[in-house]
Amino acid sequence: MKSTLIKISCLVLMMALASSCKKKPLPVSGSTLPGKVKLEFFNNVGASSLNLNNQWYINENGDSFTVSKFNYYISNVVLTGPNGASYTETESYHLVQQNDESTRSFDMIDIPAASYDTISFMIGVDRLRNTSGAQTGALDPLNGMFWDWNTGYIMLKLEGHSPKAPGGNIAFHCGGFDGRNTAVRNIKIALPQAITVTQNNTPHVHLTADVLAMFKSPNKIDFSTFYLLTSTGDQVKVLADNYANLFTITYAGL
Amino acid sequence: MRKLLILVLTVGLIGIMSLPGCKPDPSVELKVPDTSRNISFSIPAGWPQPNYTFSGNPLTQSGFELGRKLFYDTRLSRDNTISCASCHQQFAAFAHLDHPVSHGINNLLGRRNTPVIFNAAWLTSFFWDGGVNNIENQPINPIQNPVEMDMTIPEVITKLSADNTYKSMFNSAFGSDTINSQRIFKALAQFMASMVSDNSRYDKYIRGESGGTLTQQELHGLSLFREKCTACHTEPLFTDNSFRNNGLALDPTLNDSGRIHITNDPADRYKFKVPSLRNIALSEPYMHDGRFTTLDGVLEHYRSGIYQWPNVDTLVKNGISMSDQDKDDIISFLKTLSDETFTHDARFSEPK
Numbered sequence: 001m002k003s004t005l006i007k008i009s010c011l012v013l014m015m016a017l018a019s020s021c022k023k024k025p026l027p028v029s030g031s032t033l034p035g036k037v038k039l040e041f042f043n044n045v046g047a048s049s050l051n052l053n054n055q056w057y058i059n060e061n062g063d064s065f066t067v068s069k070f071n072y073y074i075s076n077v078v079l080t081g082p083n084g085a086s087y088t089e090t091e092s093y094h095l096v097q098q099n100d101e102s103t104r105s106f107d108m109i110d111i112p113a114a115s116y117d118t119i120s121f122m123i124g125v126d127r128l129r130n131t132s133g134a135q136t137g138a139l140d141p142l143n144g145m146f147w148d149w150n151t152g153y154i155m156l157k158l159e160g161h162s163p164k165a166p167g168g169n170i171a172f173h174c175g176g177f178d179g180r181n182t183a184v185r186n187i188k189i190a191l192p193q194a195i196t197v198t199q200n201n202t203p204h205v206h207l208t209a210d211v212l213a214m215f216k217s218p219n220k221i222d223f224s225t226f227y228l229l230t231s232t233g234d235q236v237k238v239l240a241d242n243y244a245n246l247f248t249i250t251y252a253g254l
Numbered sequence: 255m256r257k258l259l260i261l262v263l264t265v266g267l268i269g270i271m272s273l274p275g276c277k278p279d280p281s282v283e284l285k286v287p288d289t290s291r292n293i294s295f296s297i298p299a300g301w302p303q304p305n306y307t308f309s310g311n312p313l314t315q316s317g318f319e320l321g322r323k324l325f326y327d328t329r330l331s332r333d334n335t336i337s338c339a340s341c342h343q344q345f346a347a348f349a350h351l352d353h354p355v356s357h358g359i360n361n362l363l364g365r366r367n368t369p370v371i372f373n374a375a376w377l378t379s380f381f382w383d384g385g386v387n388n389i390e391n392q393p394i395n396p397i398q399n400p401v402e403m404d405m406t407i408p409e410v411i412t413k414l415s416a417d418n419t420y421k422s423m424f425n426s427a428f429g430s431d432t433i434n435s436q437r438i439f440k441a442l443a444q445f446m447a448s449m450v451s452d453n454s455r456y457d458k459y460i461r462g463e464s465g466g467t468l469t470q471q472e473l474h475g476l477s478l479f480r481e482k483c484t485a486c487h488t489e490p491l492f493t494d495n496s497f498r499n500n501g502l503a504l505d506p507t508l509n510d511s512g513r514i515h516i517t518n519d520p521a522d523r524y525k526f527k528v529p530s531l532r533n534i535a536l537s538e539p540y541m542h543d544g545r546f547t548t549l550d551g552v553l554e555h556y557r558s559g560i561y562q563w564p565n566v567d568t569l570v571k572n573g574i575s576m577s578d579q580d581k582d583d584i585i586s587f588l589k590t591l592s593d594e595t596f597t598h599d600a601r602f603s604e605p606k
Contacts, residue, residue, distance in 0.1 A: 134439035136436040141407060142407040148394045151385065
């Protein structure tokens with residue numbers, strides 16, 4: 001009796017031990033282990049780096065302006081490869097802020113070892129996270145990218161000055177996640193060359209944003225008439241259709 | 255013998271838990287709540303499914319108690335004078351009795367009447383203009399509003415972090431003493447979404463319970479109500495959660511454009527949320543700006559005072575016809591919607 005019980009208890013223990021460590025990956029050869037990719041964001045105005053300290057720039061319309069703040073959300077990053085490889089980043093919400101270098105790059109982890117030649121992502125935050133209550137991290141409202149009175153994220157925010165604008169200030173807070181006036185844009189860009197992810201190779205991808213694209217095409221922005229946007233509506237679409245062209249990939253490789 | 259078996263199993267399991275790689279991630283580890291004291295949330299019989307289901311925010315006694323402490327804490331305001339409960343009084347079904355618009359720090363006035371709080375889990379949007387889509391995102395508004403509490407979230411976190419009682423309560427509720435905006439809002443949501451008012455005399459009448467007797471006048475009022483009012487104030491919640499222009503003339507001092515402020519859709523100009531009529535006799539004054547102090551005033555508006563806005567709701571455009579006696583009967587019915595059990599429920603009262 002006694003020995004039977006002890007045998008049973010030992011068996012239960014062994015089963016518990018076996019099941020408790022199922023998540024531990026089996027040892028495999030180094031070349032097939034997952035790896036990382038580093039995304040780096042470069043915010044430019046034309047050919048030069050964006051300077052938030054009273055540097056004067058000229059938009060497509062010929063209006064002089066400065067930029068004092070430039071923030072945007074990048075979410076739902078996906079990599080796909082020529083041979084069918086696919087990677088979707090989990091908890092993929094990033095706030096890129098020009099005034100905080102630490103936010104201008106991040107590592108994506110647990111990427112299956114493979115070749116990838118296309119990146120897609122959202123500029124902005126998807127509908128689900130705009131409607132599922134209190135969030136944290138990049139989506140914490142204390143980051144100043146959240147409308148409390150009209151729940152939802154400001155997907156992209158640019159503030160600065162222009163003598164063309166009545167009052168002298170420009171402020172574009174692009175928010176809204178529903179319908180034709182959504183401020184979210186889905187971006188898909190081919191990499192200039194395929195990258196190969198392995199456990200030991202961490203490729204870098206450089207995404208360069210040109211602020212001038214915000215005001216250029218398809219909608220040329222005249223700061224004398226369009227200088228302030230702080231709510232949802234038709235004007236959001238005007239700017240969001242422009243910043244759909246914000247990014248180019250300027251480098252992809254080790 | 256049995257003791258030995260239990261000992262072997264216990265020691266063995268503790269051993270397994272401590273193996274490297276087998277531990278739960280401490281950042282998501284939740285303390286096992288003390289279920290013996292757990293607050294419960296149940297859907298009253300015959301009611302629809304709630305909109306807020308505590309998904310991602312499991313209701314626990316400790317989370318609820320933290321939410322209650324925050325709700326009653328004046329430290330959420332800049333000068334430590336205003337708590338949520340300052341404008342949301344339990345005896346008024348968590349509205350602000352006798353106050354047309356909200357009162358903030360330094361006697362500053364808001365523009366709208368403080369809404370009641372109960373059956374909030376069934377609401378599909380918050381505020382008179384419906385600008386907030388989730389109860390967890392509601393409290394940030396009064397906290398940050400310069401004419402209400404006038405605080406920033408980092409300032410709130412700093413104040414709460416200086417209090418060891420709070421640290422302990424956040425630990426109990428969320429498994430670590432980290433205080434962040436998400437935890438503050440989730441705790442407040444646990445407290446507010448738990449408030450269910452379903453124990454009025456009307457409810458007892460519907461359920462056929464003792465204490466559920468309605469007088470002839472009240473029954474006639476109910477019958478008139480179902481004929482004239484229920485299209486918007488739909489039972490059992492007494493709202494259809496829609497936004498409507500109910501024909502109120504503009505108060506030029508407030509100049510409140512209503513839901514268009516949220517949607518930028520001209521069709522939404524001067525539209526406001528249809529409020530629940532539960533506890534209506536306890537929560538005067540009425541309308542989005544608290545312009546009417548009596549139920550008689552409200553019904554008189556619907557009978558004879560409709561302002562003909564281009565987008566006034568078709569259901570009230572021509573007024574709602576009722577005799578003086580009808581009006582009295584409807585009011586007598588509305589008074590059966592008062593739920594004194596709810597307004598005296600110690601679980602929702604200021605913590606001792």
